[in-house]
Amino acid sequence: MFQVRIHGRGGQGVVTGAEMLSIAAFLGGRHAQAVPSFGSERTGAPVVAFCRIDDKEIRLREPVMAPDALLIQDPTLLHQVDVFQGLRPDGYILINTNRSFEELGLGEFVAGFRAERLATVPATELALKHVGRPVPNVPLLGGFAAISGLISLDAVIAAIGEKFAGKVADGNIAAATAAYEMVRGATREVTHA
Amino acid sequence: MLKQTEGSHAVAEAVALCRPEVICAYPISPQTHIVEALGEMVKGGDLARCEFINVESEFAAMSVAIGASAAGARTYTATASQGLLFMAEAVYNAAGLGLPIVMTDANRAIGAPINIWNDHSDALSMRDSGWIQLFAETNQEALDLHIIAFRLAEELSLPVMVCMDGFILTHAYERVDMPAQAQVDRYLPAYEPRQVLDPRDPVSIGAMVGPEAFSEVRYLAHAKQLQALDRIPVLAAEFAAIFGRESGGLVHPYRTEDAETIVVAMGSVMGTIKDVVDEMRAGGAAIGALGICSYRPAPLAAIRAAVEGAKRVVVVEKSLAVGLGGILATDVRMAMSGLHLHGYTVIAGLGGRPILKSSLHRLFERAGRDDLEHVTFLDLNWDVVNRVLDRERAVRRSGSIAENVLRDVGVTSTPGV
Numbered sequence: 001m002f003q004v005r006i007h008g009r010g011g012q013g014v015v016t017g018a019e020m021l022s023i024a025a026f027l028g029g030r031h032a033q034a035v036p037s038f039g040s041e042r043t044g045a046p047v048v049a050f051c052r053i054d055d056k057e058i059r060l061r062e063p064v065m066a067p068d069a070l071l072i073q074d075p076t077l078l079h080q081v082d083v084f085q086g087l088r089p090d091g092y093i094l095i096n097t098n099r100s101f102e103e104l105g106l107g108e109f110v111a112g113f114r115a116e117r118l119a120t121v122p123a124t125e126l127a128l129k130h131v132g133r134p135v136p137n138v139p140l141l142g143g144f145a146a147i148s149g150l151i152s153l154d155a156v157i158a159a160i161g162e163k164f165a166g167k168v169a170d171g172n173i174a175a176a177t178a179a180y181e182m183v184r185g186a187t188r189e190v191t192h193a
Numbered sequence: 194m195l196k197q198t199e200g201s202h203a204v205a206e207a208v209a210l211c212r213p214e215v216i217c218a219y220p221i222s223p224q225t226h227i228v229e230a231l232g233e234m235v236k237g238g239d240l241a242r243c244e245f246i247n248v249e250s251e252f253a254a255m256s257v258a259i260g261a262s263a264a265g266a267r268t269y270t271a272t273a274s275q276g277l278l279f280m281a282e283a284v285y286n287a288a289g290l291g292l293p294i295v296m297t298d299a300n301r302a303i304g305a306p307i308n309i310w311n312d313h314s315d316a317l318s319m320r321d322s323g324w325i326q327l328f329a330e331t332n333q334e335a336l337d338l339h340i341i342a343f344r345l346a347e348e349l350s351l352p353v354m355v356c357m358d359g360f361i362l363t364h365a366y367e368r369v370d371m372p373a374q375a376q377v378d379r380y381l382p383a384y385e386p387r388q389v390l391d392p393r394d395p396v397s398i399g400a401m402v403g404p405e406a407f408s409e410v411r412y413l414a415h416a417k418q419l420q421a422l423d424r425i426p427v428l429a430a431e432f433a434a435i436f437g438r439e440s441g442g443l444v445h446p447y448r449t450e451d452a453e454t455i456v457v458a459m460g461s462v463m464g465t466i467k468d469v470v471d472e473m474r475a476g477g478a479a480i481g482a483l484g485i486c487s488y489r490p491a492p493l494a495a496i497r498a499a500v501e502g503a504k505r506v507v508v509v510e511k512s513l514a515v516g517l518g519g520i521l522a523t524d525v526r527m528a529m530s531g532l533h534l535h536g537y538t539v540i541a542g543l544g545g546r547p548i549l550k551s552s553l554h555r556l557f558e559r560a561g562r563d564d565l566e567h568v569t570f571l572d573l574n575w576d577v578v579n580r581v582l583d584r585e586r587a588v589r590r591s592g593s594i595a596e597n598v599l600r601d602v603g604v605t606s607t608p609g610v
Binding site (some may be wrong): 018019022023026027031032033034035057058060061063064065068103 | 331
């Protein structure tokens with residue numbers, strides 16, 4: 001079972017992001033379970049959502065304690081919440097930022113992780129450019145498809161089609177595709193370095 | 194058709210497939226998404242011949258449901274928590290009048306302290322109301338139980354409450370197999386009321402009954418529930434024949450053959466428990482689990498049959514009979530009477546506290562050594578509890594318990610919801 005934890009703030013589409021990830025995994029033939037961590041629904045408050053992906057029925061109902069992947073929608077959370085809690089040593093980290101892990105002060109922390117499983121992507125900028133709103137959730141899913149290969153970009157695009165329509169869907173598809181390309185380019189550099 | 198969707202939405206679609214004629218609802222978290230989706234279907238014309246009535250409160254919701262059902266309409270509503278308590282008088286009336294209303298209870302704790310998260314306190318507060326109460330383990334079972342519920346309710350002329358864990362199921366996206374309209378139509382015939390208010394053939398419903406007949410009317414309510422005990426397995430079998438999967442029934446035994454320890458629970462926590470059972474079985478422990486689907490009627494014989502070969506029974510329940518211990522556990526003890534088994538009650542998951550696999554492992558290992566208290570509060574923070582008790586011993590004006598506990602655990606304000 002592969003477990004993803006998404007950290008963000010109220011208004012950034014954290015819960016929708018987890019739901020769409022589960023839809024993309026489902027479309028890829030997998031079992032998936034997405035649940036929000038319930039409670040605070042205030043704009044700007046820290047929000048967590050979970051997604052589990054497996055080849056068989058998922059029965060477990062506890063929060064994700066030891067994630068295989070972290071999607072961090074808001075880098076300001078790094079100073080507020082222990083977002084890395086329980087992360088497996090071979091885990092994936094994808095952060096919405098235009099800075100690098102070193103610039104975020106995480107260089108030392110991530111030194112023990114596998115470099116090709118770490119990526120940053122300016123998801124908010126991509127969302128502003130393509131969707132016109134600062135909602136980083138969908139471009140991050142594009143980035144996650146690139147970094148993990150667990151879901152395909154096509155599945156992310158199909159999941160977008162299930163949640164959004166018209167211009168919003170088109171914008172999100174463009175943003176997710178751009179993020180996918182950026183992360184794929186960056187991880188290729190790492191693997192060939 | 195397989196689809197990945199939210200539990201609430203899956204239930205709304207299943208209810209729509211049952212062709213309800215009246216839906217009356219008042220929003221309360223965590224059931225709101227269900228009635229919102231149904232409201233959209235009615236407004237959008239996808240749910241033909243159905244009237245959606247916005248009411249001013251839960252009391253009104255159940256009152257309108259009673260009127261609609263008495264007039265012969267297939268009637269649905271949904272609620273949770275304080276909403277269920279607010280409609281309590283009408284909940285009893287619906288059952289006492291024998292009206293086959295189907296209601297979803299998206300299980301949530303009851304205040305005070307205010308808490309919007311999941312446990313089973315709301316449903317279990319209505320356990321003696323005369324409603325049939327079915328608990329879903331998964332979103333698939335939640336949607337299936339609604340289809341079964343209409344059939345059962347209308348056959349017996351009794352209301353059915355389908356209980357599904359608030360948030361944990363209602364807000365979870367997972368894979369469900371949504372039946373086709375033709376399958377549901379085959380399973381659920383048109384509603385043929387036993388009693389109906391019809392101006393062309395006037396009758397009265399709701400007579401005052403004095404001491405000369407009240408006991409007989411109440412006994413007949415009990416007899417109806419006993420009939421349900423026979424019908425629930427039959428309807429589950431018919432469901433399996435048409436829909437090709439197991440849903441409903443009285444109980445769900447899991448690896449109970451040759452088990453020395455049997456864990457009894459209701460609702461979605463059964464999934465986590467099954468994972469723990471598999472892991473402990475792999476380590477050689479003789480452990481199994483029993484999910485209770487039909488809480489009312491209480492399937493005493495089925496519980497007894499499932500546990501009688503074991504050495505001990507551990508009831509893990511998301512409810513608390515304050516001053517007694519377990520609520521479900523009390524029923525299970527009744528089913529076990531005369532059997533020489535160890536019985537343990539575990540209160541867990543109150544007000545949304547996650548029930549962790551690691552905690553269950555430790556709990557069941559201790560149970561296997563018969564090293565458990567009769568009543569255990571899973572993952573209770575004893576430091577905080579003792580601090581409050583000490584303070585109360587030391588100071589007269591010790592303050593509000595909820596505020597004191599929040600301060601002691603380091604939470605200063607409750608998030609707005």
